[in-house]
Amino acid sequence: MHIVLVSATYPAQSRPAAEPSYTAIARECVRRGHSVIAVAGSESGAVERETLDGVDVVRALQTSYAGDVKVGSIAAQCRALRSALRRGDDAVLLFGDATGVTPALLGVAPDVPRYVDIGYDWALTGFGASHPWWQWCASAGRMARVSAKALGAVIERPDARDAHFLAWKQSRWKELLGRGVPVAAARVLRPGIDTGLFSYAPSAIEDGEIRLQYQGPLRRVGGLNAIFLALNSLPARVRLRIVAEGAESSYLAELAELGRAAGVTDRVEVVPAAGEAQRLSLLRGAALFVHSSESGDAFPRYALEAASAGVPVVAAETESGDDVSPWKPATALRFPAGNPRALAECVESCLAQPELVERLSRAGRILVERGFGVVYTVDRLESLLQRS
Numbered sequence: 001m002h003i004v005l006v007s008a009t010y011p012a013q014s015r016p017a018a019e020p021s022y023t024a025i026a027r028e029c030v031r032r033g034h035s036v037i038a039v040a041g042s043e044s045g046a047v048e049r050e051t052l053d054g055v056d057v058v059r060a061l062q063t064s065y066a067g068d069v070k071v072g073s074i075a076a077q078c079r080a081l082r083s084a085l086r087r088g089d090d091a092v093l094l095f096g097d098a099t100g101v102t103p104a105l106l107g108v109a110p111d112v113p114r115y116v117d118i119g120y121d122w123a124l125t126g127f128g129a130s131h132p133w134w135q136w137c138a139s140a141g142r143m144a145r146v147s148a149k150a151l152g153a154v155i156e157r158p159d160a161r162d163a164h165f166l167a168w169k170q171s172r173w174k175e176l177l178g179r180g181v182p183v184a185a186a187r188v189l190r191p192g193i194d195t196g197l198f199s200y201a202p203s204a205i206e207d208g209e210i211r212l213q214y215q216g217p218l219r220r221v222g223g224l225n226a227i228f229l230a231l232n233s234l235p236a237r238v239r240l241r242i243v244a245e246g247a248e249s250s251y252l253a254e255l256a257e258l259g260r261a262a263g264v265t266d267r268v269e270v271v272p273a274a275g276e277a278q279r280l281s282l283l284r285g286a287a288l289f290v291h292s293s294e295s296g297d298a299f300p301r302y303a304l305e306a307a308s309a310g311v312p313v314v315a316a317e318t319e320s321g322d323d324v325s326p327w328k329p330a331t332a333l334r335f336p337a338g339n340p341r342a343l344a345e346c347v348e349s350c351l352a353q354p355e356l357v358e359r360l361s362r363a364g365r366i367l368v369e370r371g372f373g374v375v376y377t378v379d380r381l382e383s384l385l386q387r388s
Contacts, residue, residue: 001385002035004084006105007096010040010057022096024194024374025381030054032382037084045073047080058084061105075151081108092385094166106163113385114163118176118183187384192377193301193368198280198308202361203287205354210238212347213286213311215273215302216293218247223292223316224255229340232262234347242270243282243302283309287357288350291315291327294337304372307331307364312357314346326371331363 003026011023026036030053042048042059050057060080062073085091085108093109095116106114165186167173177183212231216222224242231240259265271282279302283289289306291313303313304326315327316337327334333349335342350357370376 001382002085002087002089002091003029003037003094003385004081004091005036005038005094005096006040006061006081007038008041008061010038011052021192021194021197021374024196025192025378026055027053028192028374028378029382032378034382035087037087039077039080039084047076056084072151075148077105078108081105085109085112110162115385116163116165118165118167118172118181118186189377189380190372192374193304193308193372195308195365195369195373198283198305200308200310200365201284202310203312203357205287205350205357208237210235210287210351211285212238212240212288212290212314213243213283213306214240214290214292215243215245216300217245218242218255219251220248221293221295223290223294223337225258226316226338226340226343227290227292228255228258228262228264228268230344230347231264231267233341233344235351236267238347238351239267239269240264241282241286242268243273244270245273279305280309283311286311288347289313290343292337292343294318304368308368308373310361310365312350312360313364314343314350326367331367332360 005022005026007022010026022038026038029036036054037056037058039061040057040059041061045062048059050059058080061077081093085093091109091112093112093114095106095114106116160182165181165183167176167183167186167188168190170188173183173186173188212227214222214224214227218224227240231238256265259268283306286306289303289311291300291303293300293316295318303315307313313327313332315325315332315334317325317334318337333346335346350360
């Protein structure tokens with residue numbers, strides 16, 4: 001099969017939590033004998049080509065929503081895609097984390113099966129009338145439109161009915177459906193975790209400092225209140241590292257006051273959100289990963305990455321999640337969301353039972369490999385594409 005993947009960043013240096021690992025997915029497709037071309041963003045503005053792990057990478061995309069979209073830029077992107085698609089008769093076009101890529105690309109090669117990732121708002125813009133390219137075309141004179149077509153640009157808005165949609169989370173699928181994007185028949189896939197990147201090393205509870213790790217936004221639904229209060233009732237050697245993914249300004253002062261009131265401020269470390277190169281080293285220093293979100297996110301990418309690396313997960317139970325939770329008693333310790341006492345008891349169980357930590361460490365890794373790893377994701381994606 002010939003797969004053309006449109007991805008603004010390839011290989012990506014950092015990715016949001018819900019985003020699948022397109023780099024790992026492309027490599028796995030190549031390993032299975034498929035031909036893969038990644039059409040990616042170009043920092044220089046010129047078309048550049050290279051081969052990475054068997055994936056042909058063509059850097060030709062404009063990666064920002066510029067108000068003054070140029071015909072030549074659009075044409076160069078369209079030509080790069082058409083060239084990639086001509087290499088195989090059984091081509092499949094996948095639009096991935098193409099943040100900022102001009103949605104005119106969606107109008108290329110209407111006879112080719114197209115799958116669009118709905119994980120980001122760019123899909124909404126692409127199928128709407130608000131994008132600068134569509135505004136420019138609406139006001140352009142006849143000669144300008146003829147020139148655009150002659151250069152290979154697609155100047156008609158893409159028809160959402162001609163594309164299939166992929167969703168990496170059911171909650172996101174529901175959100176976009178409610179906002180008017182025609183994704184009723186979208187296929188919901190789990191994100192592919194690159195288990196090769198987060199190589200397994202079993203966690204262990206030893207004498208000395210014990211670090212809990214939280215990664216996510218500093219906001220109320222993240223469940224940090226429960227972690228701070230649980231920390232207050234745990235031994236002084238138990239500390240917390242927060243890898244911060246943005247923040248609610250109104251919540252920061254409240255969290256600081258809570259830390260002072262609970263007497264745990266000197267046991268909390270806050271570091272900026274790390275790129276992929278730093279994530280593993282941060283996880284290596286953690287004994288437990290706390291997924292405390294109260295928002296019902298059953299598939300937190302960072303918790304899955306922790307489990308892949310061998311760090312046991314202590315996960316909040318929520319009633320509002322619309323995805324089936326992966327965290328069973330054999331793979332993680334559970335506590336009711338927002339309950340600091342129950343959270344503290346989970347940590348105390350690990351402190352008292354080193355064999356429990358070892359068992360959870362092994363089970364978590366197996367869980368990710370079988371149900372969330374890139375091999376599992378490509379199995380499902382391959383089956384879907386072959387039916388196209």
